[in-house]
Amino acid sequence: xxxxxxxxxxxxxxxxxxxxxxxxxxxxxxxxxxxxxxxxxxxxxxxxxxxxxxxxxxxxxxxxxxxxxxxxxxxxxxxxxxxxxxxxxxxxxxxxxxxxxxxxxxxxxxxxxxxxxxxxxxxxxxxxxxxxxxxxxxxxxxxxxxxxxxxxxxxxxxxxxxxxxxxxxxxxxxxxxxxxxxxxxxxxxxxxxxxxxxxxxxxxxxxxxxxxxxxxxxxxxxxxxxxxxxxxxxxxxxxxxxxxxxxxxxxxxxxxxxxxxxxxxxxxxxxxxxxxxxxxxxxxxxxxxxxxxxxxxxxxxxxxxxxxxxxxxxxxxxxxxxxxxxxxxxxxxxxx
Numbered sequence: 661x662x663x664x665x666x667x668x669x670x671x672x673x674x675x676x677x678x679x680x681x682x683x684x685x686x687x688x689x690x691x692x693x694x695x696x697x698x699x700x701x702x703x704x705x706x707x708x709x710x711x712x713x714x715x716x717x718x719x720x721x722x723x724x725x726x727x728x729x730x731x732x733x734x735x736x737x738x739x740x741x742x743x744x745x746x747x748x749x750x751x752x753x754x755x756x757x758x759x760x761x762x763x764x765x766x767x768x769x770x771x772x773x774x775x776x777x778x779x780x781x782x783x784x785x786x787x788x789x790x791x792x793x794x795x796x797x798x799x800x801x802x803x804x805x806x807x808x809x810x811x812x813x814x815x816x817x818x819x820x821x822x823x824x825x826x827x828x829x830x831x832x833x834x835x836x837x838x839x840x841x842x843x844x845x846x847x848x849x850x851x852x853x854x855x856x857x858x859x860x861x862x863x864x865x866x867x868x869x870x871x872x873x874x875x876x877x878x879x880x881x882x883x884x885x886x887x888x889x890x891x892x893x894x895x896x897x898x899x900x901x902x903x904x905x906x907x908x909x910x911x912x913x914x915x916x917x918x919x920x921x922x923x924x925x926x927x928x929x930x931x932x933x934x935x936x937x938x939x940x941x942x943x944x945x946x947x948x949x950x951x952x953x954x955x956x957x958x959x960x961x962x963x964x965x966x967x968x969x970x971x972x973x974x975x976x977x978x979x980x981x982x983x984x985x986x987x988x989x990x991x992x993x994x995x996x
Contacts, residue, residue, distance in 0.1 A: 663788045664808045667774065670788070675746040676706045678771070682753035683712040683760045684909065687864060689752040690715055691826035692776070692798040694724040695819045696749060699806050702814065708745075710738050712759045716910025721863045722825065723818035731762050738762070745771040752798040754782035754791065776801050780951060780961060796838035799826025803846055817854030824855045825864060832917070833861075836965065875905035879915055886922065890987045893919035894929040896979050902934060916941050927986060931971075931978055938971040938978050948993055957985050 677700055681689035693709050700707045710729045719725075731738045742748070742762075748771045753759065756767040774788035778795040795801050803823050806815060815823075827847060831839045834847075851857060879895055886893045895915060901907070912932060919928035920943045927950065928943045940958055942950035944965045951967040954960030960969025971978040 663774075663790060664805065667788045668809060670747070670772065671700075671703065671705065674704050674706065676741075676744060677708070677747045677749065678741055678745040679707065679709045679749040679751060680759060680762065680766060681711060681751045682758040685711050685715040685719075685752075686913075687719055687829040688797045688799055688826035690719050690722060690728075691822040691824075692751045692802045693749075694722050694728070695799065695802050695822035695826070696751065696776075696805075697724055697727065698816065698819045698822070699802075699810075699814070702816075703810075708741050710741065710762070712762050714909055716913065717908065718864055718867050718910060719825075722822050724822070735761075739765050742766055742769050742771075745769060747772050747774060749774045749776065750784055750786070751776050751802075752779075753777060754779045754784055756784065776805065779963070796836070796840065796843050797827045797830035799823040799830070800843065800846060802826075803850075812849055812853065815850070815853045817856075820850040820853040820855035821860050824850045824857055825860050828857075828861065829864065832966075833865075838963070869908070869911070871906045872908075872911045875901065875907055875911060876915065876918075878905065880918060884919060886925070887983065887987065888924075890990045891924055891926045892928070892986055892990065893922050893925045894931065894982070895919060896975065897930065897932045897934075898975060899933045899935075916943050919943075920945065927990065929982065929986070931975065931982060933975045938973065938975060939968065940971065940978070940982070941968045942966070948990065953986070953989055957981070 679693045679697055681693050697707050697709045708729060709727060710731050713732045714730055729738055742765050748769055750773060754777045756763045759766055773786040775784050775786035776790040776798055778793055778798055778801060780793050782791050790801055790805055792801060883895045897912060916928050916930040926945050927948055930941050932939045942954055944950045949964045951962045951964055954962060954967040954969040958969025958971055960967055962968055
């Protein structure tokens, strides 16, 4: 990796390092952060991991979880750490808008910045650049960074399981077209280095609350909409659904994939109303680029077949806008 030696030179003496990732951290964001956290601590540095807000409780098993600082709950402490850091690692995001309330402080720190990310069109200009949009997950890039820096044999069981969680989830359990032969070789290395992949998979995918299962049944029976002519399926989840089913953060995770699993569907979406915000997630199969759709219409972006966005309209208006635009864009794609 091109900037590894420069990073090694900078870290030749003990440094104060802060690691952060995007708001609403997922398994790749948190797994990458904690995997890197353990590695840098092992090198003798003072390391703090700060996340913009909370994350799903099915990720709390990760080694080092107790060390993670929630910015929303610890603003003063977090700002002090950011302002006194020598190095800020930005993981799994490429624009400071993705870290919400942390943006103002993090974007103006005097610390050097290291960017480790695989999303398109990075907006951050780092001193140490480990951006690669060909990577399947940020966890893959952290593995590469550690291997290039010290050799993969320094990866402990704890690091291996954190990184495996990131790769597994960001590849859709190795179903996405980002799953290369390199990814499989990396996973084999992580298993050899101690990762209990059965345990990690079970903790992430098979640890449901009764409320979440009941909600999933309700969503599939009552909330799923299908536009057959356009081969589109989507869900609209209201604030009341969160209240009625006592949902926690992360309980809607993966729901959009059920829509995409319908035979013949090529684009799926979920529109969520939560805490006065309207968020959208998009998935696709084949050539339809949902990242471009999200960027052009919903102030978002991401990967070709998996992306997200947001809307300043109300829920009803957002659904109407989505339906009109997706049908129009799919029609244009077919006519090319």
